[in-house]
Amino acid sequence: MSFNKIFTIIVVIGIIVAGYFYFKNNPKNMTDNKKNQEQNNTTATPTAPADDTKKDQPAEESVVKIPDKVLADVDVKDFGVIKLELDAKAAPKTVANFVKLSKEGFYNGLKFHRIVQGFMIQGGDPKGDGTGGPGYNIPPEIGLKHTKGAIAMARTSGSAETTPSSGSQFYITLDVQSFLDGQYTVFGYVKSGMDVVTKIGAAPVDANPMSGEMSDPIKDVIINKITIEE
Numbered sequence: 001m002s003f004n005k006i007f008t009i010i011v012v013i014g015i016i017v018a019g020y021f022y023f024k025n026n027p028k029n030m031t032d033n034k035k036n037q038e039q040n041n042t043t044a045t046p047t048a049p050a051d052d053t054k055k056d057q058p059a060e061e062s063v064v065k066i067p068d069k070v071l072a073d074v075d076v077k078d079f080g081v082i083k084l085e086l087d088a089k090a091a092p093k094t095v096a097n098f099v100k101l102s103k104e105g106f107y108n109g110l111k112f113h114r115i116v117q118g119f120m121i122q123g124g125d126p127k128g129d130g131t132g133g134p135g136y137n138i139p140p141e142i143g144l145k146h147t148k149g150a151i152a153m154a155r156t157s158g159s160a161e162t163t164p165s166s167g168s169q170f171y172i173t174l175d176v177q178s179f180l181d182g183q184y185t186v187f188g189y190v191k192s193g194m195d196v197v198t199k200i201g202a203a204p205v206d207a208n209p210m211s212g213e214m215s216d217p218i219k220d221v222i223i224n225k226i227t228i229e230e
């Protein structure tokens with residue numbers, strides 16, 4: 001082998017070795033490699049479903065102890081006041097969450113966005129179209145019955161025992177709805193003001209643009225405020 005070929009081989013090997021140690025010890029490359037690794041780890045992490053499951057539900061230990069029975073006044077603009085008696089013994093987490101949101105003023109100014117005549121009125125969605133919530137869900141607490149004037153939490157489809165309730169959307173039944181028993185979390189009943197619920201339930205509606213259901217109020221039915229009686 002000629003001297004020139006041997007010299008060329010030695011030079012190439014030297015360049016490769018020098019390049020290896022340069023890139024190995026270069027801080028910028030180490031940072032870039034770390035970033036790439038972190039990105040790969042993020043990609044492999046399971047993602048949570050959209051909207052209400054983005055955040056965990058409030059920690060149980062942060063929930064203030066409340067009485068077994070809680071009274072709440074739902075003041076509805078142009079209709080009147082609905083007085084609710086909430087059953088914290090039957091649905092403690094649901095009632096605690098409803099009380100918390102009410103005291104924070106979460107429901108103030110929101111609408112009853114869905115009115116199905118003869119069935120129920122539904123509200124508590126900050127988006128006003130049935131897709132919103134506070135950013136978390138709450139566990140189901142199935143037990144109480146859907147008698148006339150029952151207040152319960154809405155939820156997405158799925159197993160009643162494992163599918164969480166909406167963090168804020170609730171409905172009030174206009175009549176007995178026994179076919180819903182064992183499927184949704186009822187957490188109280190109308191104590192007085194059922195006439196107000198009935199009037200809201202008779203409000204004119206149009207077809208919902210997303211579902212086609214005749215349930216979209218022509219005129220907004222607004223919750224002025226929900227007050228918890230201490």
